Amino acid sequence: MNICIEKGRVLDPKNGLDKVCNIYTSKGFIVSVGRKPTGFEAKKTIDASGQIVMPGLVDLSARLREPGGHGKANIASETKAAAAGGITTLCVPPDTDPIIDTPAVVELIHQRAERSGKAKVFCLGALTHELGSERLAEMYSLKEAGCLGVSNAMVPIKNTEVMRRAMEYAVTCDMTVFIQPEDPWLGGGSMHEGAYSTRMGLPPIPETAETVAIARDLLLIEATGVRAHFMRLSSARSVELIRDARKRGMSVTADVSIHQLHFTDRDVEDYNSLCHVKPPFRHHSDREKLLAGIMDSTITVICSDHQPHDSDKKTAPFSATEPGVSALDLILPMAFQLVDMKGADLNKLILSMTAAPAEILGLESGSLTVDAAADICIFDPEKVWKVTEKSLVSDGKNTPALGWEMKGKVTHTILNGKLVYKNNESK
Amino acid sequence: MAVIEKNKAIEAIISVMATDLKTYLEERNRKNVVIVGVHTGGVWVAERLHKLLKVKDPLGELNIAFYRDDFSQIGMHPSVAPSNLPFDVDGRDIVLVDDILYTGRTIRAALNELFDYGRPASVTLTVLVDRCEQELPFKADVVGTTMSLLKGEHVKLTGPKTLSLVTK
């Protein structure tokens, strides 16, 4: 279908584009940005005046709870939420049930995602067999099956030798290792170690739970020469470690989840289980340094770190609840809030949710380049709406942003030239 | 608010009460006497009777806060002085003193509390003012004065040094 998106402000950081113009798509691809191609006849015209037209988002980490979830969320429901959030490509970590350590699981996820047709879904394969941190996973087979990297997800690898060998084997397979840095012994608590954890008597997670793991793994990365990506940084000191490593020319990248840029340990007050996340929300100054890390390109990616839960998983005393936030619906408006609240650079923010994660995954997507797949998100930056359980498309209603007045909403999402989401209230 | 009886008049009433009480107790051969006042006004009257009757045992004080039947409506209020019965209640002839006898609910609570301390031989109810509007089957044995008030009117004893009865 030929689509013309008219009069929108086209923001494509990868191509350095920021101007009001039209975009033309045909047969699933972008055919022109600006001038109408000769002989183009639009089957559908979308009036995007006053709105922002950008590449469909690429989300580095979203749990879809299938296979293995016992709650409401599944691939169909969550890819629908992704489309509503402007996300056209997303990557699933390997801690499904069964774990993504065989090609069969990868195929299953790809099939289900294709059937749903709402977003392109890729997988990270397991780094160790069953994420057991003892034997290596079949990384080569996983790569053949389409995995874009390998990771032990949220399970720390205690044994340093296993970590070293896993990295060496990943080098052999030419795969990027995705690491969520956590020292298993220091990381046993349930909230950031600080004045609030002391007051509330919640078992603390010190900053060193993260930094000690990063320091160890940076040395192993240096020694093995593996391409590595650190997931979900939470502390200021971690940003410094990554900055130093990158300065020395190491091929390491890092991401942060969108909610780490909004919440701090103070929000846990009153034992709000919706703020139970891993790694934990840390001090106010950590949050500022994480944002600064994005602005100076130490951290190149913002992800949703989407973890939907049924309400009973969050209805218990704080430590007994499951960590995680549902974020597919909200990543984009929450990123825009950083522009208003903190003066963050919009181009950089969009880059960190489009071309930058695509590059880490080895994908071409994340831009509005001519001849690229027509994965496009149209966003109304002025639309004010309220976050409620009902207004969230995801089956996970677990977000501390419930009740917020949100400014900005995705109005259309186009995947391979097809409209996969349209906000009912949009023109 | 209007003062209806002043100090002197009240002290006079109390001394008549003392005489009546003495007669009442003697007629019934109640000799093992202790005096117990109900907080707050009752204690002031009881102090005076205690002195006039020259009772050897110290004065007892009852704070019926824990025995009120309207607790679930009004809740706990911190009260300054707790109940204090500095003698054994068993087998005693108790003179229970209150300032105003109105519905009788205070007396019910006071009797309940009294019996939680032991088993007295007798209880003689003595009040300064009887409003004659009891809702419960209590009748004072010794009464200072009676008073009939309009609906919604209240009478209160103020003290402790100078006693007056005021209405509002």
Place this chain on the structure above:
Amino acid sequence: MTVHKNLQINKEGRLKHFLSTEGLSRELLTEILDNAENFAGVGERAVKKVPLLRGKTIANLFFEPSTRTRTTFELAAKRLSADVLNINIESSATKKGESLLDTLQTLEAMHCDMFVVRHANSGAAHFIASLVSSGVRIVNAGDGRHAHPTQAMLDAFTVRRHKGSFSGLKIAIVGDIMHSRVARSEIHAFNTLGVKELRVIAPKTLIPAYMSALGVKVFHNIDAGLKDVDAVIMLRLQNERMQGALLPSADEFFKMYGLTEKRLENAHPDVMVLHPGPINRGVEIDSDVADGARSVILEQVSYGIAIRMAVMSMCMGGSE
């Protein structure tokens, strides 16, 4: 972003749930102490009971075993003439995979008026208070490391009985501050009640991060910490602390931090010694001190009932 409301207070500013000594005014804490003063006499009567909570049902909901605390709550409830239900859940429901939420709903259907809750997770009492229907009251009998407010209030009661008031007092809490809900509740209570100085004394391994943010002075040396204090509160040292990397041995702890007559010479001459019990003789406290003239440990136990009577009746009496 979040609205922090105080679950413990009703519209009229009176006590509704008793979850923590934090966030309550000095007036309210003083009211608890004053009421306890009145209840203290009830135990000395022929009938050790007042009819205040007659017809009310109080459930002791213990997700963690504790005979001592449960018994004093039970006795307090019975002296207020309430009907008492003891439910030990550590053994039954949760093992069968029943969630706390399910357990609560079952119990609420029994029309209890108050739950006295002990739970291993910090924040459990808050969680339950935010969940129960409006007529039900919650008293926290200890949640994780967070709070044990009735214990703190009975310690405050004991101190006030001996010292008259709190102003000008220097109080030291010694021992496992890190894992102690008693310590946290005492710190909030004594600071609100207006002591002059509050100290905590322990090795660095037993002091949580940013401790001084709670308004205490931190000492690692007990002799310096005990200097001129008016009251010392010793905490019980659990055996499991010696299993991890927190302390090498009970003997070494006693050598460094055990309370002895000699060490008490540093303190104010009228110093009083408190302990929430049960005491470990020769671990945190020497027998001579525990049984000595400065010890008020047994008094604390009897005051515990009066404090719990005060708290229960205050929570039960207020409206929504």
